[in-house]
Amino acid sequence: MTERTAAAGTGGPRLELAGVSKVYDDGTEALADVGFGVGDGELVGIVGPSGCGKSTLLRIAAGLDTPTSGTVRGTADRIGYVFQDAALLPWRSVRANVELLMELRGVPRAERRERAAQALDLVGLTEFARHRPAALSGGMRMRVSLARTLADDPGALLLDEPFGALDEITRARLGDELAALLAARPRPAVLVTHSVAEAVFLSSTVLVMSARPGRIVARVNVPFPSPRERPLRATPEFAEVVAALTERLYRGMAEAA
Numbered sequence: 082m083t084e085r086t087a088a089a090g091t092g093g094p095r096l097e098l099a100g101v102s103k104v105y106d107d108g109t110e111a112l113a114d115v116g117f118g119v120g121d122g123e124l125v126g127i128v129g130p131s132g133c134g135k136s137t138l139l140r141i142a143a144g145l146d147t148p149t150s151g152t153v154r155g156t157a158d159r160i161g162y163v164f165q166d167a168a169l170l171p172w173r174s175v176r177a178n179v180e181l182l183m184e185l186r187g188v189p190r191a192e193r194r195e196r197a198a199q200a201l202d203l204v205g206l207t208e209f210a211r212h213r214p215a216a217l218s219g220g221m222r223m224r225v226s227l228a229r230t231l232a233d234d235p236g237a238l239l240l241d242e243p244f245g246a247l248d249e250i251t252r253a254r255l256g257d258e259l260a261a262l263l264a265a266r267p268r269p270a271v272l273v274t275h276s277v278a279e280a281v282f283l284s285s286t287v288l289v290m291s292a293r294p295g296r297i298v299a300r301v302n303v304p305f306p307s308p309r310e311r312p313l314r315a316t317p318e319f320a321e322v323v324a325a326l327t328e329r330l331y332r333g334m335a336e337a338a
């Protein structure tokens with residue numbers, strides 16, 4: 082049985098998956114009995130080997146796909162989804178791209194303008210508002226994508242490897258920015274990433290998945306207080322948590338093999 086409810090004000094996790102399994106029509110078993118909850122202001126990071134079902138899980142959490150069995154409950158007002166690719170409309174200016182989701186929801190023009198300006202300011206792209214996406218670097222385009230989602234002010238955020246295509250330094254810089262943005266305006270969030278360090282830096286809890294069909298093989302609470310800032314990445318304590326999680330990830334892969 083599958084179920085998706087949107088009852089508000091019930092307390093507890095804002096987004097909750099229980100016993101979620103997914104078998105695609107061609108028989109591919111993508112997920113097996115996955116369950117976790119995300120509370121207010123909590124960020125759950127998900128790491129796992131390539132093809133273990135992370136994107137499938139995120140799409141199911143967002144209601145973009147249905148589980149074969151299990152339940153998804155969401156009490157957040159609208160879910161914002163940031164994809165691996167910035168997916169900007171090339172003929173629109175940066176500002177018009179940031180306004181897009183609000184435009185589709187019928188937010189009045191003046192309010193759209195103001196919220197887009199604030200979001201562009203947050204991601205440091207105010208001076209590029211009139212540019213077309215083609216004039217921006219890959220990192221800047223991802224910041225526009227992030228601004229588009231933040232300007233729409235969703236109640237929960239799902240991020241699918243949002244910085245995956247970027248170089249290490251840009252990726253770390255955007256990670257710092259995202260940590261600051263979430264600290265300033267906490268909301269339940271799920272982040273899928275291939276980078277264990279990124280997951281540790283941004284998450285309150287990290288879930289480690291096995292190879293396909295993806296199962297959760299470890300749940301690790303990240304002990305560092307928020308807001309997290311760049312120097313944390315250089316501490317021995319941070320390196321220790323990253324090493325332990327990496328080890329768990331390898332073991333999960335070996336268990337499933």
Ligand SMILES: Nc1ncnc2c1ncn2[C@@H]1O[C@H](COP(=O)(O)OP(=O)(O)OP(=O)(O)O)[C@@H](O)[C@H]1O
Pocket residue numbers: 105106107109110111129130131132133134135136137138293
């Ligand atoms: N629509 C589909 N039909 C059939 N199989 C699918 C479909 N979508 C995904 N899969 C398969 O399900 C498995 C999980 O895919 P998914 O994209 O969720 O993994 P992932 O962990 O996000 O991978 P990556 O880390 O490489 O992005 C893969 O074997 C994939 O080929």
